[in-house]
Amino acid sequence: MSSILTVALVLTLLSVTLFIVAASLSALLGRHDRASLAVGTAGSVLGCGVGLAGSVMALLDGGTETVASAWRLPIGAIQVGIDPLSAFFLLCIFLVCGLGALFGAGYMRGWLGRRRLAPALAFFNVLAASMVAVVLARDGVLFLLAWEAMSLSSFFLVTFEGDRPDTRRAGIVYLIASHAGLVPLILLFVLLGGPSGSFAFDGILAAGAPAAVLATTCFLLALAGFGLKAGFWPLHAWLPEAHPAAPSHVSAVMSGVMIKMGIYGLLRTLTFLGDPPEWWGFVFIVVGVVSGVGGILHAIAQTDLKRLLAYSSVENVGIVSLGLGLGLIGRANGNATMAFLGFGGALLHVLNHGVMKGLLFQAAGSVLHATGTRDLDSLGGLLRRMPFTGAAFLTGSVAISGLPPLGGFVGELLIYVGAFTGAVELPSSSALWPLVVVPALALIGGLASACFVKAFGVGFLGSPRTPAAASAHEASPTMRVAMVLGIVLCLAVGVVPAVALRLVEAPAQFLSGAATLPAIVPAILSAAMRAALALMATVGILAVVRWALLRRREVRQAATWGCGYEAPTARMQYTAASFADPVLEPSESIFVQRIVHDGLEGPFPRSAHHERRMGDVVADRVIGPAIRGMVASFKWLDVLQQGGVPRYLVWVLLTVVVLLVWQLGAF
Amino acid sequence: MVDGLVHVALLILMPLPMLGLINRVKSIAAGRKGPPILQPVYDVVKLLQKGAVYSRTTTWLFVAGPIVALASSLLAALIVPLASTTSPFGFPADVFVFAYLLGVGRFFTMTAALDTGSAFEGMGASREAAYAALAEPALFLALMIVCIPAHSASFSDAFASIPAAGGLLRHPGLLLATLSLGVVLLAEASRIPVDDPNTHLELTMIHEVMVLDHGGPDFAFIQIGYALKFFVLGAVLVHLVLPIPASGWMAPVLFVAGQAGVAITVGIIESFMARLRLTRVPQFLIGACVVAAVGVLVLFTGGRP
Numbered sequence: 006m007s008s009i010l011t012v013a014l015v016l017t018l019l020s021v022t023l024f025i026v027a028a029s030l031s032a033l034l035g036r037h038d039r040a041s042l043a044v045g046t047a048g049s050v051l052g053c054g055v056g057l058a059g060s061v062m063a064l065l066d067g068g069t070e071t072v073a074s075a076w077r078l079p080i081g082a083i084q085v086g087i088d089p090l091s092a093f094f095l096l097c098i099f100l101v102c103g104l105g106a107l108f109g110a111g112y113m114r115g116w117l118g119r120r121r122l123a124p125a126l127a128f129f130n131v132l133a134a135s136m137v138a139v140v141l142a143r144d145g146v147l148f149l150l151a152w153e154a155m156s157l158s159s160f161f162l163v164t165f166e167g168d169r170p171d172t173r174r175a176g177i178v179y180l181i182a183s184h185a186g187l188v189p190l191i192l193l194f195v196l197l198g199g200p201s202g203s204f205a206f207d208g209i210l211a212a213g214a215p216a217a218v219l220a221t222t223c224f225l226l227a228l229a230g231f232g233l234k235a236g237f238w239p240l241h242a243w244l245p246e247a248h249p250a251a252p253s254h255v256s257a258v259m260s261g262v263m264i265k266m267g268i269y270g271l272l273r274t275l276t277f278l279g280d281p282p283e284w285w286g287f288v289f290i291v292v293g294v295v296s297g298v299g300g301i302l303h304a305i306a307q308t309d310l311k312r313l314l315a316y317s318s319v320e321n322v323g324i325v326s327l328g329l330g331l332g333l334i335g336r337a338n339g340n341a342t343m344a345f346l347g348f349g350g351a352l353l354h355v356l357n358h359g360v361m362k363g364l365l366f367q368a369a370g371s372v373l374h375a376t377g378t379r380d381l382d383s384l385g386g387l388l389r390r391m392p393f394t395g396a397a398f399l400t401g402s403v404a405i406s407g408l409p410p411l412g413g414f415v416g417e418l419l420i421y422v423g424a425f426t427g428a429v430e431l432p433s434s435s436a437l438w439p440l441v442v443v444p445a446l447a448l449i450g451g452l453a454s455a456c457f458v459k460a461f462g463v464g465f466l467g468s469p470r471t472p473a474a475a476s477a478h479e480a481s482p483t484m485r486v487a488m489v490l491g492i493v494l495c496l497a498v499g500v501v502p503a504v505a506l507r508l509v510e511a512p513a514q515f516l517s518g519a520a521t522l523p524a525i526v527p528a529i530l531s532a533a534m535r536a537a538l539a540l541m542a543t544v545g546i547l548a549v550v551r552w553a554l555l556r557r558r559e560v561r562q563a564a565t566w567g568c569g570y571e572a573p574t575a576r577m578q579y580t581a582a583s584f585a586d587p588v589l590e591p592s593e594s595i596f597v598q599r600i601v602h603d604g605l606e607g608p609f610p611r612s613a614h615h616e617r618r619m620g621d622v623v624a625d626r627v628i629g630p631a632i633r634g635m636v637a638s639f640k641w642l643d644v645l646q647q648g649g650v651p652r653y654l655v656w657v658l659l660t661v662v663v664l665l666v667w668q669l670g671a672f
Numbered sequence: 673m674v675d676g677l678v679h680v681a682l683l684i685l686m687p688l689p690m691l692g693l694i695n696r697v698k699s700i701a702a703g704r705k706g707p708p709i710l711q712p713v714y715d716v717v718k719l720l721q722k723g724a725v726y727s728r729t730t731t732w733l734f735v736a737g738p739i740v741a742l743a744s745s746l747l748a749a750l751i752v753p754l755a756s757t758t759s760p761f762g763f764p765a766d767v768f769v770f771a772y773l774l775g776v777g778r779f780f781t782m783t784a785a786l787d788t789g790s791a792f793e794g795m796g797a798s799r800e801a802a803y804a805a806l807a808e809p810a811l812f813l814a815l816m817i818v819c820i821p822a823h824s825a826s827f828s829d830a831f832a833s834i835p836a837a838g839g840l841l842r843h844p845g846l847l848l849a850t851l852s853l854g855v856v857l858l859a860e861a862s863r864i865p866v867d868d869p870n871t872h873l874e875l876t877m878i879h880e881v882m883v884l885d886h887g888g889p890d891f892a893f894i895q896i897g898y899a900l901k902f903f904v905l906g907a908v909l910v911h912l913v914l915p916i917p918a919s920g921w922m923a924p925v926l927f928v929a930g931q932a933g934v935a936i937t938v939g940i941i942e943s944f945m946a947r948l949r950l951t952r953v954p955q956f957l958i959g960a961c962v963v964a965a966v967g968v969l970v971l972f973t974g975g976r977p
Contacts, residue, residue: 385789388731399733399783408776409769421768425825428816433972440968443816444809444961447771451805454779458801462786462794468729525764532763536747539761540776543743544736547893551739554889558723565727565788566885568874579786579794587802591954 009062010070014087016059017095017141021134023052028130035123042117045126046110049133053103056137060099063092067511071143071207084143084205089511090276093352094140094262094269096508100494101261101359102133104487108367109254111483115374125165125252131158132258139266145194145204152190152266156183159263162255163247175250182233182243189230190270196223197277206277214279224285227274228292235267237326238296241319242624245303248318249311249379253370256311260318260366261359268325268355272516275333283337287438289330294441296323297449299595299622305456305588306596306619308581310369310379313460314362317405320449321358324417325351327442331423332517334438338431342525343439344517346423349526352509354416357404357498361413364491365401368394371480371488372464376473381460381581386469390477395465397488402457404495407450410537412498415505415530417446422529452588459584468575500537502530582617589619597625675756678924682754683746686928687899688712690906690935697939712899719892727885729789737784738883738890742897744777749904753911755927757832757918765825767815771808774860777897778804785882792874796881799950803866803878806957807859810852813964817849817971818912827908835915848967850912855960857909857934859953861902864942866953876950906934 027048034041071086087095106129113122135158138151160183164176196219198204201212215223233240244264248256275281300319307313328351335344371394372387373379388395404411420442427439469475480488498505510522567573589596597620605613645656692709699706708714726734750761751770763769782800785793819825821843822833834846859866862879874881883894910916910930917923948956 386729388733403776403779406775406779407772408779409772414772418765418768418772422765422825425765425816425819428820429823437968437972440816444813444965447808447812448805450772450775451801451808454775454782455798455801455805458779458782458786458797462783462797466731466733466783466787467789467794528764532765532769535761535763536769536773539747540743540773543746544739547739547743551735551889551893554720555724558888560723561725562728563725565729565790566792567790568792573790575789577791578789579791579798584794584798584801587799587950587954588805590802590951591806591958 009066010068010087013059013063013066013092014070014072014085014141016062017056017087017137018085020052020056020059020099021137021141023048023055024130024134024137027052028127028134031123031130032127035121038117038122041123041126042110042113045123045130046106049106049109049130050103052130052133053099053106056095057099057103060092060095061508063087064089064096064508064511067514082144082205083147084207085138085141085147086143086206087141089515090269090272091140093356093509093512094265095137097265097356097359098133098136098140098262100356101363102136102258104360104363104367104491105129105254105258105261106133107490108257108370108484108487109252111481111485111487112252112254112367112370112374114481120166125162125255128158128161129255129258132162132255132263136263136266140269143206145198145206145209149187149190149194152270153187155263155266156180156187159251159255159259162259163251165252165255166250172250175246178243179247182247186230186233186240189226193223193226193230193274196226197274206273209277214277217282220278221282223274223278224281227271228288231267231270231274232292233267234264234270235322235325236264236296236319237267237292237322238299238319239623239627241296241300242621242628244319245307245312245315245621248315249309253311253366253373256314256370257363257366260315261363264318264322265325265355265359268322268329268351271329275516281333281337283334283435286330286333286335286337289326289333290438290441293323293326293328293330294445296320296326297445298323298452301449301452301456302589302592302595303619303621305452305459305585308381310372310381310384310460310464311366312379313381313456314365314369317365317453317456318358318362320453321354321362321405324420324446324449325354325358327351327446328354328416328420328423331420331427331439331442334427334431334435335423336517338435340427340430341517341519342523343423343426343430345513345519345523345526346419346426348516349506349509349513350416350419350423352512353419353498353505354413356505356508357412357416357495360491360494360498361401361404361411364397364488364495365405367484367488367491368398368401371397371484372477374480374484375477376471378471378473381463383471384464384469384474385467385471385575385578386465386474387477388465390475391465391479393485393488394480397492398461398465400492400495402461404499406454406457408454409533410496410499410540412495412505414537415498415502415533417450418529418533419526420446422525426525455588459581463579463581463584467578470575470578500534500541502533503527506530595622596620597622675758675919676760678756679750679754679760682924682927683749683900683903686931687903688716688896690903690931691899693932693935694939694942697936698943701940701943712895716892716895719887719895720889722888724888724890727788730787730885733780734784734787734885735890737780737787738886738893738897740780741777742893742900744773745897745900745904748773748777749900749907752827752904752907753831753916754907755916755924757916758828762826762828766827767819767825767830770827771811771815774901775804775808777901781882781894784886788885790885792877792881793884795875796878796884799878800882803859803953803957806954807856807960810957810960810964811856811860813961813968814849814852814856817845817964817967820971827911831911831916832918834911835917843971845967845971846912848963848970850909852960852964852967853905853909853912855956855963857902857905858938858941859957859960860905861898863938865945865948865956868942868947903931906931909934
C-alpha cells in the first residue's frame with residue numbers, strides 16, 4: 006500500500022465532498038441566483054482541480070488500493086478504491102466536468118432572472134459526485150446507487166428547461182432508457198455476487214472466474230446495460246433526444262464523460278470474468294462498426310447542431326468499441342502488443358473524445374447563447390463575429406475527424422496499428438477480424454470529416470442566413486477561457502503524445518496484461534509527434550512565403566464569384582441538407598425519410614413547400630413499433646382503469662369479497 | 673544522402689510537368705498540337721507573380737486552405753519513397769499517417785470552399801466530401817494488401833518486399849490492390865471518370881469549383897499541392913507495378929518511366945472515356961473498395977504470406 010495512492014484516494018474523496026457541499030449550498034441559496042451560481046461553480050471547479058491532482062498521482066503510481074468503511078449498509082460495507090482503470094476515468098471526469106463548470110458559469114448567466122439556476126448547479130455537482138462514486142465504488146450496491154444517482158441527476162439537468170414540450174419529452178425518453186438499462190445491471194450484479202455471496206468486488210474476484218455459461222450471460226447483460234449508457238448502436242436512440250435538450254455545458258459533460266461510464270462499467274465487468282473468449286472481441290468489433298458508421302451517417306443527416314454532435318458521440322463510442330474489440334482479441338490470443346494497442350487506443354480515444362466533444366458542445370452552446378438557434382440553416386458567417394467560438398469549433402472538428410496534428414489522430418493511430426498488428430501476427434483464422442477495423446475506421450474517418458466540414462462550414466462560414474446570426478456576439482470571458490483550455494488540450498495530445506501515453510499506459514497495461522510497454526508504441530507516438538510538428542512547421546513556412554509574395558502587391562476585395570449573377574443573397578448559399586445529400590445518397594435506404602411536398606401544381610402554382618426529415622432508423626422502425634405494440638397489447642387493462650371512482654369502488658369490493666371467500670375456504 | 677537529394681529533385685521537377693504530359697496525350701488523341709508539356713509550370717510561375725482578390729465574405733480560413741493543402745501534400749510526398757525504397761521522412765506506421773495527411777489537406781480545402789458562401793463551391797465541397805469518404809476504405813485496404821506481406825505498415829518496408837516477392841505476378845492480391853489504387857488516384861486527383869478537370873460548367877465540377885475564388889499565389893499553392901498529390905499517389909502505383917531497386921541508377925530511370933506511364937494512362941483514359949454521371953460515382957468507388965476487399969481475401973487464402 007503506497008502512501009501516494011492513499012493521498013490520491015483522499016484527494017478524490019475530498020473532491021466528492023466538495024461537490025456535495027457545493028450542491029447543498031447552491032440548493033440552499035435557491036432564491037439568490039448569483040450567489041448560487043458562484044458557489045456551485047466554485048465548488049465544481051475546486052473539486053475538479055483537487056480530484057485532477059489525485060487522479061494523475063494515482064495514474065502515475067499505477068497501483069491498486071481499496072478501503073472499506075466502518076459504516077455498514079444493510080447489504081455490506083461501503084468499499085471504495087482506486088486502481089489504474091478508475092484513475093484514468095477519474096481523470097476524464099475531472100477534466101471535462103471542470104471545463105464544463107467553468108463554461109457553465111458564463112453560459113448560465115443568460116438565464117439570470119428568467120429561470121431559477123440553483124437546481125441546475127446543485128444537480129451538476131451531484132452528477133459530478135455520482136460519476137466519481139461510480140468509478141470509485143468497489144461493491145455492487147454502492148456502484149448501482151451511484152449509477153442511479155448519476156442517471157437521476159442528469160435527468161434533472163436534461164429537464165432544466167422543463168416548460169418546453171420537446172425538453173419534457175426528451176427527459177421522459179431519457180428516464181425510461183436509463184431505467185431500462187438498469188434492469189440488466191441489477192441482474193448482472195446478482196449473478197456476479199451469487200457464487201461468493203457478496204457484492205464486494207474483492208469477493209467477486211476472490212471467487213474466481215465464473216464458468217463459461219455464466220461468464221457469457223454476464224458479458225451479454227453488461228453489454229446491454231452498459232452499452233445502453235454508452236450509446237452503442239442500436240441502443241442509442243435515447244441519446245440524440247436527451248443530450249441536445251440539456252444546457253450545453255451539461256451536454257458536454259453527458260456526451261464527454263457520462264456515456265463513458267458505460268465503457269468503464271464494461272471494462273470493470275470484464276475484469277471479473279477471467280480470460281475473455283475471442284468472440285467477445287468480435288462482438289465489440291461488430292458493435293463498433295455498426296455504431297461508428299450508423300452514428301456518423303445519422304450525424305451527417307442532422308441540421309440541428311446539438312443533435313448532430315449527439316449522434317457523433319454514438320460514432321465515437323463505436324471507435325472506442327473497435328479498440329476494445331482489438332484489445333480483447335489480442336488478450337484471447339496472448340498477443341500483448343495488440344492488446345495494449347487496442348485498449349490503449351480505446352482509452353486514449355475516451356479521453357480525447359471527452360475533451361473534443363466538450364469543446365464542440367461548448368462552442369455549440371455559445372452559438373445557441375448568441376443566436377438563440379441550433380438550426381444550422383439559420384446560421385452562417387459566425388466565424389467573423391465569434392472568432393473564439395469559431396476557432397474552438399474548428400479545432401474540435403479537426404480533432405474529432407481524427408486528423409493530425411490534433412489529439413483525435415493519436416488515439417485512432419494506435420487503433421490502426423493494433424489492427425495491423427493483429428492482421429499480421431494472429432493465426433490466419435482470426436486475423437481477418439482485426440483487419441476489418443482498418444477500412445471501417447477509414448470510412449468512419451472520411452464520413453466524420455464530411456460531417457464536421459458541413460457543421461463548421463454551414464454554421465460558421467459564408468454569410469449569415471438570418472438577422473439573429475448577423476447580430477451574434479462573442480461568448481463571455483469565462484466561456485472563452487474554458488474553450489481556450491479545451492483547444493490547448495486538443496493540441497497538446499496531438500503534439501506531445503508521449504504525455505498522453507503516460508496517462509493511458511498504466512490502465513492499458515492493467516487491461517491488456519502486458520508486462521512492459523510494447524516497444525512499437527513509443528516509436529509510433531514519436532512518429533506521430535514528428536508528423537504533427539512537421540505539418541505545423543510547413544504550414545508556418547508557407548504562410549510566411551505567401552505573406553512575402555503578397556507584401557508589395559495589390560490585394561483587393563470583391564464579391565464572391567456567382568457565375569456573373571449580380572444580386573446574390575445569403576439564402577442562395579448551400580444548405581446543410583444539400584451538403585449532406587451526396588454523402589447520404591448511397592445509404593439513403595437505411596433512413597426513414599418523411600417527405601412533405603405540396604404546391605407547384607397546375608399552370609399557376611401558388612407558394613410551394615418541401616420538407617424532408619431524416620428519422621432515426623432504430624427509433625422509427627424498432628422502438629416506436631415495439632412501444633405501440635406494447636400499448637396495444639395492454640389495451641385490455643383499460644377495463645380495470647377507466648378513471649371512474651364508482652368502478653374503482655366495485656373493484657375494491659370485489660377484491661374484499663374474493664379475499665373473504667379465500668380466507669373462509671382456508672378454514 | 674544522394675537518395676534524399678534525388679527524392680527532393682524529383683519532387684521539384686516532376687509533378688507539374690506530369691500534368692502537362694496528361695494534357696499533351698489528350699491533345700494528341702484529339703488530333704491537336706496542344707500546349708507545351710511545361711505549360712503547368714509557366715502557369716504556376718505566372719500565378720506566383722500576381723496579386724490577389726479576395727471575396728468580402730471570406731475569413732482567414734480561405735487563406736489557410738491552400739497553405740494547409742500544399743503543406744499536407746508536401747509532407748505526404750516526403751513520406752512515400754520515390755526512386756528508391758527509402759524516403760527522407762519515413763517512420764513506422766507511416767501509411768496511416770500518409771492517408772490522414774491527405775485528409776487534412778482535403779478538410780481545409782473544403783472549408784475554404786465553404787468560406788466563400790457560394791452555392792457552387794458548397795456543391796463542390798459536398799461532392800468531394802462524399803467521394804473522398806468512399807475512396808478512403810479502398811485506399812486503406814489496398815495499402816494493407818501491400819503492407820501485410822512485409823509485416824510492416826511502413827512504405828519503405830512494404831515497397832522493399834515487393835520485388836523479393838516476385839512483384840505483381842507473385843501474388844494476385846497485389847494486382848487487385850493496383851486496380852483499386854488506380855481508382856483511388858482518379859478520384860483523389862479529380863480525374864475522369866470521377867471529375868473532369870477541363871469542364872467549363874461550374875455545376876458539373878468537383879475540384880475545380882472548390883477553388884473557383886482563389887487567385888494569385890493562393891491558386892499557385894493549390895495547383896502545386898494538387899500536382900504533388902497526383903504525383904505521390906502515382907508513385908505508390910509505380911512501386912506496386914515496377915520493381916524499383918533500392919538504389920543505383922536504374923531506380924530513377926524506372927521511376928520516371930513509371931510515372932510517365934501513369935500520366936499517359938490517365939491521359940488515354942481521359943481521351944477515350946466520358947465522365948460518369950454523378951450518381952454513378954459512388955458505385956464506381958464502392959466497386960474499388962470491393963476489388964480491394966477481394967484482394968485482401970486472396971491474400972489470406974492459402975495462408976497469409
